[in-house]
Amino acid sequence: MIAFLRKNAGIRLAIPLLFSWFSANAQDAAKFPLIPYPTKLIPGKGLFAITPRTTVSGEAFKSEAKELAALLAKGLGQKLTPAKSQSAAAISIIKSADITASESYRLTIKPNHVEILANSGAGVFHAIETIRQLLPASIEKGIASKKLVLPVLTIEDEPAYEWRGMHLDVSRHFFSISYLKKFIDRMALYKMNKLHLHLTDDQGWRIEIKKYPKLTEEGAWRTFNNQDSMCMKRSKDNPDFVIDKEHIIQRDGKTLYGGFYTQQEMKGIVAYAAARHIDIIPEIDMPGHMMAAINSYPFLTCNGENKWGALFTKPICPCNETTFEFAQNVFTEIMDIFPSKYIHIGGDEVDRTDWGKSDACKALMEKEGIKDLAALQSYFINRMEKFFNSKGRKLIGWDEIIEGGISPTAIVMYWRGWVPKAPVEAVKNGNTVIMTPGEPLYFDNQPDQYAVDRVYHFNPIPKVLNAQEAKSIIGAQANIWTEQIPSERRADYMAMPRMTALAEMLWTNQPDKYQSYLQRLVRQYSRMDAMGINYRLPDLPGLLNEYVFTDEGKLSIASPLSTLTIRYTTDGSLPGVGSAVLPTPLVIKKSQLIRVAAFTPNGTRGDVYNLNYTQQQMLGPVKIAPPKPGLACTYYKAYFKATTFMKDAKVDSTFTTDKIEVPATVKAPSFGITYKGYIDVPADGIYSFYLTCDDGGVLKIGPNMVVNNDGNHSAQERSGQVALKMGAHPFQLDFIEGGGGFKLGLKYSVNGSVPQDVPAGWFKN
The missing domain is CATH 3.30.379.10 (Chitobiase/beta-hexosaminidase domain 2-like)
Structure with a gap:
């Protein structure tokens, strides 16, 4: 019998005589550039x-x-x-x-x-x-x-995990049959086996339902919305944001965007995927995210209204039998198209306000002993699960479905990284769980120099689970939500090469192979070129967003690939294939913007880096009274779109800390914190600061804004420099969390040293 390594939810056997081959060296990896690397x-x-x-x-x-x-x-x-x-x-x-x-x-x-x-x-x-x-x-x-x-x-x-998935949202922006086949081919190459298609949402209904033809006749088309206009604005600097023209039509004097798959077309895609041993899991998102359906069939709501609430659109009504008739009819046709044993019902981001006002819902809740609106949603989900089960199918829902209580046979897809207890509670309830947390597995989040590393080292198993409980985590998938992904080229860029890191993590599951993986990834780029994949080029290493210099600055960039040419401009224009090649070094003698980008031999441009250089005199230290250790912090328990809104907010509490991090005691979904005091540096120098935030943050030292990482966004690092003389300097860091990642970190380097955490002893107040 073949002696395979058994990987059980990340728990490994350790028998040196059998498994000494785990230490395959980098030479073998270079000779065999396989992703994922074999067991x-x-x-x-x-x-x-x-x-x-x-x-x-x-x-x-x-x-x-x-x-x-x-x-x-x-x-x-x-x-x-x-x-x-x-x-x-x-x-x-x-x-x-x-x-x-x-x-x-x-x-x-x-x-x-x-x-x-x-x-x-x-x-x-x-x-x-x-x-x-x-x-x-x-x-x-x-x-x-x-x-x-x-x-x-x-x-x-053999694979470490059963579920090795990718998700593609075709509702917000639509993708052709030919692109779905390309996407499936790429998944197959890297041994992925689950394709989750998000087929419906507020912005478009993408699958033909013969019993309800208006779902696609009307719901598959829209006039340009705010997501389209955002993409159009960004397309001025990046052609990947140009909306694919094949999905734009003229009808009744209006320009409409959209499209849908006929049942026959989708059956062809299902067969194409099945031949490559990829299971397509359809998602019809309900009871929320149903505006595209409600527009055509308003009887689906409790009151006939179809509009946006405080955060989300109005849902369908779980208290009317006509709703269940509609849902069952839709899913019956879906099951005829998709043979997968898994059907995804969504169940996320439901505005339940109108349910609480409905006489029908009040009566149903009293009749069924339903205690609250979350349990009313569970009533809907549980009833639909029984219908799925009667057809031999299994229900999957986003992790909100556990809030009102669900059966242990439902499968939970965990995405809300700010609710770490959700997958644990699901496992304790007996549910199977698939991990898809926004950080790092939302591939619609803009990738940066750490993106591949974060995906590769993601551990799907929550630390608090024991070995037996860990078996309930059957794998993970990356999600690609397409609000700001209007083209096939942009979808490629966001997925690749992160998909390769996820593929190896879920198949090989050996984090110590990361350096080997990076070597093999370089060898994979030529294959991606041959396949016509618009992958994201490797990052240009060691670059900051903001630079300062006292006499002159010097810019040198080592190309991450020998085939790339780095070009630059100083007049504010985008670098192009005709722009000057960056010399080694480029000497800067005045404040200016340097824009740089890498180019492949065929002229494909990578990310454009905007490097702001500012000539600055060294800031002198300030005299302070006998200082106390740490920074004085002000905590605001509220939601902020930007850090500037904190100045007029009501203070909730204050505390002192010597660490730049989100305190473990903070539980509010949205909040702001100001860290204020002094930073006492031990020597003169050009200090670089690296601020990572999810959501936003702004760092000021003395009179200067050093790093601007403001706004509501996923975890990202921004960087900047300041010239400081030895001694104490006023320090202020404003941070906001909009409800998501709870990520905050600050590192520094001086005169080009390796970045490291700011020593606690430097902070005074």
């Missing part, structure tokens, strides 16, 4: 040559054998010789009862024979994708070679 890889000596005379045989897995033969034929430019028998085949695919895990496989490559052992088509397909990555990237373009070669090796492989 076990033993390199050999020699090569297996693939020619048109190579045969492929696999009687138990005919469709997968055909897939492999087509892949090799694409690389050779001609079809392979048909195998006359299993024993005569150069490449044999064999069903093996010794391999019990459904997605496991064993791949053995010898100089004269290749063998794939598996117990399922999924296992075979994963082996084929491994072979695909061992072949040259040119195979993706169909560039023919007279001979292909595979390295001699043995791979024993």
Whole structure:
């Protein structure tokens, strides 16, 4: 029997004699640039040559054998010789009862024979994708070679987690059938197995429902909204924000945006994904996020109104039988399209206000003994789950569904990172949980230099769960919400290469392989180029947002890839392929804006970096009375859109701290904190500060704003510099949390040193 490593919800066996191969060195990783890296890889000596005379045989897995033969034929430019028998085949695919895990496989490559052992088509397909990555990237373009070669090796492989997912929101912005196929192909390459399609929301209904034709006749189209206009504004500097024109039509003198999938089209996509062993999970979001449906069918609400409340749109009414008739009719057609055993009902961000005013809801709550509006939502979810179960399906909902009580058979998808107890409570209730927290798995959040690292090192298992409870966490997925993703190019940019980090975390689950992964990722870029993926180029290292200098500044940037050219402008214009190449170094003698960007050989531009240089005299220290340690802090228990609004807010409490962090005692969903006092630096120098906030923060030292990271946004780092003489300087940090990540951190460096936490002893008040 094949001795696979068993990974049970992140808990590992430690038997050195069996698992010493975990310490595969970087040399092997460079030679075998596989993502995700196999559970076990033993390199050999020699090569297996693939020619048109190579045969492929696999009687138990005919469709997968055909897939492999087509892949090799694409690389050779001609079809392979048909195998006359299993024993005569150069490449044999064999069903093996010794391999019990459904997605496991064993791949053995010898100089004269290749063998794939598996117990399922999924296992075979994963082996084929491994072979695909061992072949040259040119195979993706169909560039023919007279001979292909595979390295001699043995791979024993299986995933750490059952659920390895990606989510795509096609409601806010719509994506074509051809792009869905491309997206599925990329998932398959990296051994992802669940595609969660968010098919409906307030902004558009994207799937044909024959019983309710107006859902797509009307609900699939809209005039441009605020999300579209935001993208149009950003497209002036970045063409990736140009809305895909194929989804814009003219109707009755109006310009409309949208589109939908017919049931037949979607069945084709489901079949396409199934051939690649990817399960498509449909989401019809209810009872909230239903404005697109209510516009056409107002009977779905409690009072006929359809508008935005304080935060969210009005939901459908769980107290009328017509609502359940509608929902069951819709999901019956959905189940006919999607054979997946999982159906996602949403259940998030529900404004329940109108339910409390409804006579029908008051009567239902009294009749059923429903204690509050959260429990009324659970009544709706639980009733729909019984309907799903009657059809042989399992219900998935966002983690809000646990608030009013749910059955232990529902599956909970955890996204609210600011409610860490939610997945724990779900597990304690007996529910299966899929982890999708906004930080770091909302891929619509703007990536930065730490994005890939955060995804790779994400641990799906909450620390408070024991080994047995951890088994209820079946995996994770990344979510791509498309309010600000209007094009296929932008979707590519946001997903890649973060998807590769998630794929390896969920399959290999060995955080110590991170440096090896980074080396292999560099090798993957050529394959992404061949596949036409508009991936995000590697970050230009070590750059700040704001620079200061006293006499002159110098800018030098080491290219993260040898193939990239770094170009710059000083007149405020965007760098282009015709802009000057950045010298080493660029000497700056006056205050100015330097804009830099990396370019690929084909002219693709990476992120544009705006580097503000300010000439500044060193700030002298101030004299202070005998200081006390730490900073004086003012806490405001309120919601703020920006830090400036705190100045007129009511103070809730005060405290002193010597750490820049969110205090563990803070439980309010939204708040603000001002950290005020002095920073006592030990030497003259140019000090760099790195402020990470979720949501916003502003750092001032002396009279200068050093870092501006203001506003409501996901965790991001902004940086700046200030020239300080030794001694104490006025220090103020304003921080706001809008309800989300509770992330705050401050690091410093001096004269280019490695960033580190600001010493507690530097803070005085």
